[in-house]
Amino acid sequence: MRAALEAKRRHADVALISKVHPVRSHSVAAQGGINAPLSAGDSWESHAFDTVKGSDYLGDQDAIEFLSREAAQAVVDLENMGVAFHRGPEGKLAPRNFGGASQARTYFVGAITGHAILHVMFEQLLKAGVKIYEEWFVTHLAIEGGFAAGLVAQEMLTGKFHLIRAKAIILCTGGCGRVYEPSTNALICTGDGMSLAWRAGAPLMDMEMVQYHPTTLANNGALMTEGARGDGAQLRNALGDRFMIKYAPNKIDLASRDVVSRAAQTEIDAGRGVDDGLGGKTCVYLDCTHLDRDFILERLGEIYELALQFANVDITRQPCPVRPGMHYQMGGIKTDLDGATRIPGLYAAGECACVSVHGGNRLGANSLLDTVIFGHRAGAHAAEFARQVDFRPLSEGVVMESERRAQAVLSRPANGESIAKIRLDLGRTMHQHAGVWREVKGLQTALNTLYTLKERYQKAPVQDKGKVFNTNLVFHWELGYMLDSAETILLSAIHRTESRGAHYRTDYPERDDQRWLKHILVGYRPDGAPTIEYLPVTLTRWKPEPRVY
Amino acid sequence: MRYAWYPGCVSQGGCPELYASMVKVCSALGIELEELKGAACTGAGVLTERNPELADTLNARTFALAEQVGAPVLTNCSTCQGVMSQANAKLKADPKYLARVNQHLAPEGLEYKGTTEVRHLLWALVEDYGLDNFKAKVQRPLTGLKAAPFYGCYILRPTKVLGLDEKPARSRYLEMLIAACGADPVDYDGKFKCCGFPILTLNEKNSVNMVGTHTLDAKAHGAHCLVTPCPLCHLNLDGFQPKAAGLKGQQINMPILHLPQLLGLALGLSAKELRLNHHIMSTKAVMEMVNA
Amino acid sequence: MQVTYRIKRFDPEVDKTPRFQDFTLQVGENDSVLDGMIKIREEQDGSLALRCSCRAAICGSCAMRVNGEPRLMCKTRIRDAAPEGLVKVEPMGNLPVVKDLVVDMGPFWQKVRAVKPWLEPPAAKPEREYLAPNEAMREVVGVVACIMCGACVSDCTVWEVDPNFLGPAALAKAYRFVADPRNTDNDERLKSLTEYTGIWDCTHCFYCVQACPKDVAPMERILALRREAIKHGYTDHNGVRHSDSFAQSVKDSGSLNEGRLAVETQGYLNLPALIGLAPVGLRALKAGKMPSPLHHKRPGASQVKRIFNELEKEEKTT
Known part of the structure; x- marks a missing residue:
């Protein structure tokens, strides 16, 4: 939405196409806040360094510098547009602490920061008069003569396929968290844009970098914000020990997420886990009980509700069992600083893109920042690009191609294997072999499984044969996208024979800057195995150092 | 059983038949009423909307008067119940606020200590008196009468304040009492909805439309009459039914009984004692049906 | 299970x-x-x-x-x-x-759009953020918490009979801007909200308060908008006259005078509306239900008046 707004402000004719109503998008679930070096004594350099260190030196430092330099203005812009950020005594913006940050620079609205920002973005779209096609599902990205030329989308209300011509297209389609089971991600996070761009010829970068958030609920994978620890909550194991002191003596509970997740998982694997309420001991405690009840209710009300509902725990009175859960895809469609992919006219921003500012591990509260900074930037450049080019000729044939694919699925007898079963097998495989710990045998097993899943997918039917609001067919499209994302994750993860950021190889436990201070890009080939390519990491002023929290 | 009775403005104004039937029914049941003659209007939500503290103070005054009587407040009005429940919850939850409110009661020598309970006749009969005890007093079972309950918003919502979260059965008490009278409760969509009274003077068409919708809905489900524990609902459902019939373009002719009137019929009281002739919509069909 | x-x-x-x-x-x-x-x-x-x-x-x-x-x-x-x-x-x-x-959420979004759901900040942009007390932000966040799920609209009793009603979600959204100290066009907003389909059409049934999964309490926001509208001088409305007459009646006598309320709400000069009341009044008279024109004071009425005076004075000073 930030991209659409920027393009519209620059007088482009903009339409926003979304498979859900814009305010249902998954940014709505971002809880803790958005980073900006705004307070006295903070600096963009400090924010940038924390981000570089958090990325385990895989982030491109030119992109990170840009992110940090622009962050203050971006957050002020959001405030000026109406976001009701928390204030300090003089009515000025006041931040909270967050993981991996050398000082408090996370600006927030209770534990609903993403929601608050997303709704303001929607308000601004209405104000600017951006045309919105909601509940339109994109089935094809059309490339003509090497340029992005348009797309095909299915209108869910009617089932009708439409051709939308465009001089420039910005993909802001979010992550692919549903590739994993469990995941904190919404059901809509199925990597649609990643797959569309990949198949159109834009490579995916850093896909092995999959973030596990340390504190998710066992029952349904719901996220318990890092803001809780930012506001003073502590992690404890079954013995009641604050185990993070051992793993990160300086930052303790506020070390970066990859570090905390590995520590928690180590405790759990060593038998010091606590009851998950599902019959196992797969959790550790997130303990807020020493914090004031009213303080919790104002700043962490959302997770108070979640824990009460789904874990039956009143966090103001009892410690809450949590465990690491898949949360974020650092990788994505490779873009430059303008959000441009390698296909002229095709842009990407947000979680689906990889600039790369997050590298091997994203800092908490940098994702909302990423979306607004690079959304803004991509919107501006796409508008400029569109001014300079003409529409590409595009035949209605591409629509018929989508219709044909839909018809092929709809005409399969309904009694085959369900797409849900394939999705579940995929998710469990990924969680088991490409989660917190990885090693070559498991990854290879997962890849083999993935190829059989792809075969099963080709035969899987849908039960809903109708046109109107056929969510069954939508899930079918989505599963295809997920299988692509999963393939690129596994290929990259097998390839990177070192441990860096969120990618921890038990068979290669050390970081290896000599060989692996570089990005892995996976490219699509219609008639063969995917390609692998490397790009050096851009270093500006920070030399790789051992990472200690 | 003894209550500090709060009759409310409407039973002393537009619905005198409610006042009369309430007195008769309680007497027949052996319920002792100590009328709070000096209590003010609850504000009916209108005062709360204008000036919450003013409304809470007037209600605190009523509660303090009840403390002097040494009995729970008994109402015969859903709206009074709702407004008093909300005020009471607020006063009881916040001692500082209660102290501030009490400053305005002090000149009169009153102080609300926070001990008063407020109970609508509907609740009192089921929870205090007991349905079996009531049934034992029934002299004229209303066999064959199909009565549709109409609760009134304020006695239902918000459920947290009206005690329905702990006692969900409170949303079925009317049906239980109708059955205890020997009549058949009618289930229909409108029973928990709004009668439209609060917007009568603001958007009469919508208000009257609500009257028509719910009375016709009940009629379509076979109801011979509506029974309501709320005199404001009564005012609208009864008084504006002719207009509603006009708006809907069809006859409705749905008698609207106050809760005590229905109970009184079952207890064997006469139609005259219950002032069933003081309605806009004739209650004759009901009287004939139960031989009253 | x-x-x-x-x-x-x-x-x-x-x-x-x-x-x-x-x-x-x-x-x-x-x-x-x-x-x-x-x-x-x-x-x-x-x-x-x-x-x-x-x-x-x-x-x-x-x-x-x-x-x-x-x-x-x-x-x-x-x-x-x-x-x-x-x-x-x-x-x-x-x-x-x-x-x-x-x-079909179309009608829902249409109402949201109708309340101009965006902030109109001061024209002079500050170098950084607009200053605003956290207390005010907390009040705003109470409504920002709305997730636009439509649960309140689902059971709105006014929407049921009049689909033109803006409804609880859109009106709560409107309040979010009126309550925001950074917003500059409250006067206009309140003026349009005072019109038909707006704040005075709410019937106070609490369904939306009960339905809201995020404790936004839309009805309370509508009532707050009414107070704001009155403060801004939008008082030429039956809703305001109704409220004034109601309060005056209780203040004068300790209880409500329905006859006076009905007449004063229409306004003494609003002849057509007063004539419209006549059939209702006649029917009430015939049924022996017409409230007595001699509205008696309750015992304790003087104390009620005192409390009114004290608290109305307090309200004015705050």
């Missing part, structure tokens, strides 16, 4: 009228109603249409009627919704059904 879902289904391409279908399944102790719905969709009937996404009560997709009451399915536990093993799920009310549990 084993539960049965009784789901209201409607496929516009097949069904003439909606029908109920039962599904029986095993669910977990803390599972939400949504978890079970997803399980049905995945394991029993892939054609079941519903909207859902985040599973964490923040995206606002999955509001439906659970046992007749509007709920976010992801925020409702099965064990609470089906203590006896049966849960009934239907689409929200007041909005047209598209298919199964999917409703």
Whole structure:
């Protein structure tokens, strides 16, 4: 939405196409806040360094510098547009602490920061008069003569396929968290844009970098914000020990997420886990009980509700069992600083893109920042690009191609294997072999499984044969996208024979800057195995150092 | 059983038949009423909307008067119940606020200590008196009468304040009492909805439309009459039914009984004692049906 | 535990009228109603249409009627919704059904758009943020918490009889801007909200307060807007006269004078409306229900008047 707004402000004719109503998008679930070096004594350099260190030196430092330099203005812009950020005594913006940050620079609205920002973005779209096609599902990205030329989308209300011509297209389609089971991600996070761009010829970068958030609920994978620890909550194991002191003596509970997740998982694997309420001991405690009840209710009300509902725990009175859960895809469609992919006219921003500012591990509260900074930037450049080019000729044939694919699925007898079963097998495989710990045998097993899943997918039917609001067919499209994302994750993860950021190889436990201070890009080939390519990491002023929290 | 009775403005104004039937029914049941003659209007939500503290103070005054009587407040009005429940919850939850409110009661020598309970006749009969005890007093079972309950918003919502979260059965008490009278409760969509009274003077068409919708809905489900524990609902459902019939373009002719009137019929009281002739919509069909 | 879902289904391409279908399944102790719905969709009937996404009560997709009451399915536990093993799920009310549990949210968004749902900040942009007290931000965040799920609209009793009513969600949204110290066009906003379909059309039924899964209490926001509108001088309205007359009556006598209320609400000079009251009055008179023109003071009326004076004075000074 930030991209659409920027393009519209620059007088482009903009339409926003979304498979859900814009305010249902998954940014709505971002809880803790958005980073900006705004307070006295903070600096963009400090924010940038924390981000570089958090990325385990895989982030491109030119992109990170840009992110940090622009962050203050971006957050002020959001405030000026109406976001009701928390204030300090003089009515000025006041931040909270967050993981991996050398000082408090996370600006927030209770534990609903993403929601608050997303709704303001929607308000601004209405104000600017951006045309919105909601509940339109994109089935094809059309490339003509090497340029992005348009797309095909299915209108869910009617089932009708439409051709939308465009001089420039910005993909802001979010992550692919549903590739994993469990995941904190919404059901809509199925990597649609990643797959569309990949198949159109834009490579995916850093896909092995999959973030596990340390504190998710066992029952349904719901996220318990890092803001809780930012506001003073502590992690404890079954013995009641604050185990993070051992793993990160300086930052303790506020070390970066990859570090905390590995520590928690180590405790759990060593038998010091606590009851998950599902019959196992797969959790550790997130303990807020020493914090004031009213303080919790104002700043962490959302997770108070979640824990009460789904874990039956009143966090103001009892410690809450949590465990690491898949949360974020650092990788994505490779873009430059303008959000441009390698296909002229095709842009990407947000979680689906990889600039790369997050590298091997994203800092908490940098994702909302990423979306607004690079959304803004991509919107501006796409508008400029569109001014300079003409529409590409595009035949209605591409629509018929989508219709044909839909018809092929709809005409399969309904009694085959369900797409849900394939999705579940995929998710469990990924969680088991490409989660917190990885090693070559498991990854290879997962890849083999993935190829059989792809075969099963080709035969899987849908039960809903109708046109109107056929969510069954939508899930079918989505599963295809997920299988692509999963393939690129596994290929990259097998390839990177070192441990860096969120990618921890038990068979290669050390970081290896000599060989692996570089990005892995996976490219699509219609008639063969995917390609692998490397790009050096851009270093500006920070030399790789051992990472200690 | 003894209550500090709060009759409310409407039973002393537009619905005198409610006042009369309430007195008769309680007497027949052996319920002792100590009328709070000096209590003010609850504000009916209108005062709360204008000036919450003013409304809470007037209600605190009523509660303090009840403390002097040494009995729970008994109402015969859903709206009074709702407004008093909300005020009471607020006063009881916040001692500082209660102290501030009490400053305005002090000149009169009153102080609300926070001990008063407020109970609508509907609740009192089921929870205090007991349905079996009531049934034992029934002299004229209303066999064959199909009565549709109409609760009134304020006695239902918000459920947290009206005690329905702990006692969900409170949303079925009317049906239980109708059955205890020997009549058949009618289930229909409108029973928990709004009668439209609060917007009568603001958007009469919508208000009257609500009257028509719910009375016709009940009629379509076979109801011979509506029974309501709320005199404001009564005012609208009864008084504006002719207009509603006009708006809907069809006859409705749905008698609207106050809760005590229905109970009184079952207890064997006469139609005259219950002032069933003081309605806009004739209650004759009901009287004939139960031989009253 | 084993539960049965009784789901209201409607496929516009097949069904003439909606029908109920039962599904029986095993669910977990803390599972939400949504978890079970997803399980049905995945394991029993892939054609079941519903909207859902985040599973964490923040995206606002999955509001439906659970046992007749509007709920976010992801925020409702099965064990609470089906203590006896049966849960009934239907689409929200007041909005047209598209298919199964999917409703057309078009009318909902149309109302949201109608209240100009964006901040109009001061023209002079500050170098950094606008200064605003955190107290005010907290008040605003109480409404920002709205996830636009539509649960309040589902059971709005005014919307039911008058689809032109702006409704609880849009009006709460409007309040979000009026309450924001950074907003500059409150006067205009309040003026338009005072018109038909706006704040004075709410009937105070508490359904929206009860329905809201995020404790936004839309009705309370509507009432707050009324207070703001009066402060801004938008008093030429039956709602304001009604409120004034009501208060004056209680102040004067300790109780409500319905006859006076009816007349004063229309305004003594509003002859057509007063004539319109006549048939109602006549019918009341005939039934022996006409409130006495001699409205008697209650005992204690002087104390009531004193309390009025004290608190009205306090209100003016704050």
